[in-house]
Amino acid sequence: YIRNMQTGKLWSNTYAPLNEKPDKYRVTFASDRIKYIREDAGIVTTTEVCVVKDINAEIRKITFENHTSQDVKLEITSYSEIILCENEKDIAHRSFNGMTIFGEFDEKTSTLFLKRKSKSKPDVNYYVVNRMFFDKENDLKIEYETSRLDFIGRNHTTSHPKVIMNKGNLSKGLGLSLDPIMSIRREIIVKANAKENVYLLVGFGKSFEQV
Numbered sequence: 001y002i003r004n005m006q007t008g009k010l011w012s013n014t015y016a017p018l019n020e021k022p023d024k025y026r027v028t029f030a031s032d033r034i035k036y037i038r039e040d041a042g043i044v045t046t047t048e049v050c051v052v053k054d055i056n057a058e059i060r061k062i063t064f065e066n067h068t069s070q071d072v073k074l075e076i077t078s079y080s081e082i083i084l085c086e087n088e089k090d091i092a093h094r095s096f097n098g099m100t101i102f103g104e105f106d107e108k109t110s111t112l113f114l115k116r117k118s119k120s121k122p123d124v125n126y127y128v129v130n131r132m133f134f135d136k137e138n139d140l141k142i143e144y145e146t147s148r149l150d151f152i153g154r155n156h157t158t159s160h161p162k163v164i165m166n167k168g169n170l171s172k173g174l175g176l177s178l179d180p181i182m183s184i185r186r187e188i189i190v191k192a193n194a195k196e197n198v199y200l201l202v203g204f205g206k207s208f209e210q211v
Contacts, residue, residue, distance in 0.1 A: 001077040001164050002045065005187070006070070010164070011040045013047045013062055017079075017158040042068040043190075057203035064188070065195040073140075076132065077164065077185040078200055081148065084116040084126050103146035103174040112144050112182050113211065129211040130182040131201045140187035143170035148179035 001018070003010045012018040014036045015025065022038040029035075033050040044065040051058050066072055084101055104113045111131040118124040145151050145163070150171050153162025163170065170185050182202075190196045205211040 001079065001161075003075040003077075003164075003167075004041070004043065005073040005075055007041070009041055011038070011045070013038070013045050019159055039067075042066070043072065043074075055203070056205065057201060060200040062198040062200065063195055064190045064198070066190040066192055069192050071189060071191045073187055073189050075185065075187050076198060077170075078130065078132060078183055079151065079158065079161075080130065080182045080202065082114050082128055082180050082182055084114065084128060101180045102176055103180065105144055105172070105174060110142050110184075110186075112146070112184055113208075114146065114180060114182060115208075124206055125208070127205045127208060127211045128182070129201070129203045129205070130184060132184045132186050133199050133201075134186075134188060135197045138188065140189075141185070143185040144172055145170040145183040145185075146175075146180055147171065147173055147177045148181045151181055151183055 001010065001012055010018065011020050011022065015022075015038075020040075022040050024037075024039040026037045027035070033048050036047040038045050044067060046063040046065070048061045049058065062076075064074060082101060101114050101116045104115070105111070106113065109131065110133070111129055113127055113129050115125045115127045118126060150173065151161055151163050152158065156162050162168065170183060188196055188198060203211050
């Protein structure tokens with residue numbers, strides 16, 4: 001979810017989840033990545049998605065090109081739903097599975113961690129990590145969310161989430177959640193006729209050291 005803080009215009013880096021029609025839109029497929037390119041009111045958003053070789057990680061590089069005559073501040077909010085188990089087990093016991101996932105946030109690296117204890121291996125935890133970072137880091141706000149209910153709201157969907165539509169703050173809630181998600185929000189300034197890169201990392205490991 002991307003919001004121009006000056007104009008209030010809202011869009012997503014791909015067509016879904018907001019399903020807002022862009023001025024231009026193109027998708028290209030290659031052997032090692034997928035690229036989405038869209039333009040909204042003078043801002044070109046290019047997203048490249050690739051899986052890291054030999055590591056359980058996915059990186060999304062999002063490039064914003066500002067073709068307007070004014071600097072813009074963009075608010076970027078990521079969103080992922082987490083299960084950390086086989087899909088069949090999640091379908092059979094969604095609420096129970098969610099209650100076993102614990103959220104943590106590392107202030108030093110601005111990284112969100114979710115972990116789940118293995119039922120069959122007492123000394124093993126499964127971790128999924130989420131981090132948003134820039135080429136040039138800034139001191140603008142960082143927020144995060146681990147509760148789907150707090151993010152989406154009752155009777156809402158990912159195409160119309162409560163916290164996005166109401167311009168609400170992410171709660172920074174951690175610990176256990178009945179329906180866990182990973183969401184990070186940051187802001188970046190893109191100067192006129194310039195571009196900036198944003199990187200979104202999602203990784204998996206069987207120990208804190210691995211992730």
